[in-house]
Amino acid sequence: MHKLLLQNLWRSPMTIPAPAPSEQALAELGAQVDQAARRRLGRSLAIRQVDAGSCNGCELEIHALHNAFYDLERFGFHFVASPRHADVLLVTGPVTANMREALERTYAATPDPKWVVAVGDCGRDGGVFAGSYACVGGVAEVIPVDLHIPGCPPSPTQLLEGLLALL
């Protein structure tokens, strides 16, 4: 018995190395998980709105997304109170110098993966306020932007179109 154990100890194992996973099976499993996740979690995105110096016109139209005509939540979007709960930052305004740090900190507090949507002509390049000593001019000057929705202000329909493109 000792001899046998010793032999086994010195011999390389008989077990074959693990095969590479089947590409096909993986794809199949992936699709299943994706479906289950989409069914359970929905195509859901949590949005945190940040006013970085807007004239409040853009906010009015973002608010309108909640009304019965647009009913944003049916698409799986909802607004959250904390950047820590957010997938998307929806940023308006020409980014005033006085709001710059607050925007940077909000971005830092948002967990990855995250998207930034700059709303309005102001959010794109400062709009009518571009060139002011008090404005940085455009959200992309401060944090990376994934999507711009132009307009002054963009209509709720334009906002919806932009947001749906994110899903």
Place this chain on the structure above:
Amino acid sequence: MHAQSLQAILDAGQPVAAHRPWPRFVVTPDIWNTLIEGLADSAWTLLGLWGELGLVHLAVHEEGSGMLGVASLPCPAGCFPSVGRRHPPAQRLERTIADLVGLQPVDAPDIRPWLDHGRWPVRYPLGAATAPTTTMPPYRFLAVEGESLHQIPVGPVHAGIIEPGHFRFTANGEAVARLEQRLGYVHKGIESLLNGATLERAARLVGRVSGDSTVAYALAFARAAEAATETEVPARAHWLRALMAELERLANHCGDIGAICNDAAFALMLAHCAVLREQILRASAAGFGHRLLMDRVVPGGVAADLSVEGVSVLQSLVAEIRRQFPALVTLYDNTASLQDRTAKTGFVKPTLIRQFGCGGYVGRAGGRAFDARRTLGYPPYDVLKFEIPLRTDSDVNGRVWLRICEVEQSLSLIEQILQKLPSGPVRVALKTPGQPCESLALVEGFRGDILLWLRLNGDGTVARCHPRDPSWFQWPLLEAAIEGNIVADFPLCNKSFNGSYSGHDL
């Protein structure tokens, strides 16, 4: 009552040529001090306080006589006698003058910076602009002493879709002992951008001082530009402007009534009111081509005429709101749990309202019967029938009811305008002034009276423009309104005021 009339006091100064329609006087420090005493004695109301290189301007209104005037004090030494020392409503305006122009109020009780947070590449942007040489020390909030007090700092980024500002609550358990506001986060330097702007660009900028009041701001600017250049606007333009102004009032009132109820966790009202608001914006877009009516009121008239189809769209809008709104009013009135939250909450003393010359629904819910549409009677309000609703309860409930009554008035005004709309052109070209000219305009936005002072260069470009939002005299009263209320009622109180951050921060 003050011994002398405002007119008599101002007449002792040097009248300034070409300031319309109300006069401006260059005054001595003595006259300036007399004016301060009159303000402190409530003989007249502070309308505005602003500065430019070497000069401070004070706009006052005397209710009895209806006199409106501007006093300008030269400040060769870079300072002026503080108005805020005797008249608290001036304090934040003075701190702003110190920030933007660099003129110091002498003996002012509060000399902390207000809009300047130490983050601009320039100091005194409206004065002798210089690069900052020192970093600004951290802002000193008022000291809090006392046992068992705790502080709750909120903002600038708030938990909803609202504008940014900082609120420092000092609470004793649940009750708020003090609220201190810190604003200025959305300061965009609009006044500097206006310097040298063409009338067209300036109108676009002023129309974006506070997006929710874009019609009222554009109207204030247009009226000022027309007064300065002595341009007569066609009658139809006046009527279309009033139509837009009432649509804006209606949309904001409907939206806000719902939003206030939502802050008391009564979402049903918000859902219904938001639908009304959306219908108003859609009708506005159908009639004038922009949901919020931005850039529709322009110097010289209006940018877009209203078609026959537009008239009928607006007529059916009024009919639709008349059909839906009464049920919502009943719902508000009959929901005891909602009234429990709004009644007696956020009370503002009527004496404070008078002292601050607080306008809009906050002022009128606290018994101050000022509405620029009636008090000044600019066209076409001089020939339209409407009431100025007035209340004295001065709490959240009172402000909601005041706006409910104003919705009814605006509906009636829109009907009258649609019925009697005169025909004719809607826009004229503004005269080129040839030489510098100045003017003052005061118009009633949904939130209250907007003051706008304008100086044009001879070529018709803007030399200096100062728009003053009604929020300047409302924000401070919110600090008073929340005292003794529970922290959880702050959103309710705040929404019932709905001060503009952008309009205030400029």
